Amino acid sequence: MHRYIPNTGEQREEMLREIGVSGIEELFADIPGSIRLKRELDLPEALSEMELVRHLKELAGRNISTDEYTCFLGAGAYDHYIPSVVQHLVRRQEFYTAYTPYQPEISQGTLQAIFEYQTMICSLTGMDVSNASMYDGATAVAESAAMACRATGRAGVIVARTVHPQSREVLKTYFRYTGRSITEWGHKDGRLDPGELERLLSDDTAAVIVQNPNFFGLIEDIGGISDMVHNNGSLLIVSCNPISLALLKPPGDLGADIAVGEGQPLGNPLSFGGPYLGFMAAKEKFMRKMPGRIAGETRDRQGRRGYVLTIQTREQHIRREKATSNICSNHALNALAAAVYLSALGKNGLKKVAELCCRKARYAYDGLLKTGAFSPAFPGPFFNEFTVRYHRDIDMLNDSLLEHRIIGGYPLERDYPELKGAWLVAVTEKRTRQEIDNFVERAGSL
Secondary structure (H helix, E strand, O other), X not given: OOOOOOXXXXXXXXXXXXXXXXXHHHHOOOOOHHHOOOOOOOOOOOOOHHHHHHHHXXXXXXXXXXXXXXXXXXOOOOOOOOOXXXXXXXXXXXXXXXXOOOOHHXXXXXXXXXXXXXXXXXXXHOOOEEOXXXXXXXXXXXXXXXXXXXXXXXXXXXXXXXXXXXXXXXXHHHHOOOOOEEEEEOEEOOEEOXXXXXXXXXXXXXXXXXXXXXXXXXXXXXXXXXXXXXXXXXXXXXXXXXXXXXXXXXXXXXXXXXXXXXXXXXXXXXXXXXXXXXXXXXXXXXXXXXXXXXXXXXXXXXXXXXXXXXXXXXXXXXXXXXXXXXXXXXXXXXXXXHXXXXXXXXXXXXXXXXXXXXXHHHHHHHHHHHOOOEEEOOOOOEOOEEEEEEOOOHHHHHHHHHHOOEEXXXXXXXXXOOOOOEEEEEOOOOOOHHHHHHHHHHHHHO
């Protein structure tokens, strides 16, 4: 008997007889021989458990980790401190091995966690209703655009070029072959240009998508464009950093109809790019247009509090033509981590994290400018990320910093060819004064 396959030879023979075939090969008779592999798989010899663990540790040791390197790279994923309580609770088997909350009678813990997460997201964003989470921030942006088209009956979306480039790429993928159109809206000195937006708005514009703080790290004047968007009968979608909402006005207070964003900063590790979670919240009147699922609170016949999936847009549960999206699930474990993180920090703790990010970013920014090797890229306030111009080769700069165990910033030229020499630097509450001073000294001397 194979260690990982419990069926014995006798059991396999019994199953073959039961289904009426003479052997395993007959099960694959419909696959042409010309495309079937005619040799053994090219795999190394099997290892013992001890040997395998040692081999995996050797492979993992080749990676650069933020445990050993100081990270100033952001661009959508951030090296925040995660309180130990987050992983302790997330890894409880009741959550870690749970399948899905279809049946409320056996999923009360999961459903309550989702409900608490939704409540916190609504509080952060200033919105009325949140779904149970999306796959990531880019997915949330694309789904919100599709949601706006359904709500308005229009087919055009205007997206600012200051929105994360990957979110814009996912949006293009979503809208391909749908008959919907995407128009990109440029920036002026790194921030939104209301004059250009006024020229781009049309009777077919379903929504305008902006990001705040934007991809360059700058804080936008969202309230200044809200009236313009709504006077056109369009919806305003704001993608935002959830940590920043502890200091900045929430999208709901600035006139946004839908708020989305990447939830990774809320208690989720970098994890080589995922899995993350996208959050989505909206005004109540758009609730039935939202994708995914929404958990709600109710009472049973005995008056006891309970939790259910109030809205499910999954095709298995409703008519396909009424499904708002083909997203039928949510990243519940990542959303749980966000809920535990927010609960552990509370309002004051989250505000403290946001203040530290903001102040330390300003300290790093001022330090880089004083070296003389960098100059400001854009005017205006920023949160925890900023852009500076470097007058030499940025890739060489990052390579040199890496030799000193420092992960440098993001070269904006990769996504914005016109921004040659622009360097996007992120600073979180984890960075110490000593780390920032060392970063500034190394970067300024290269």
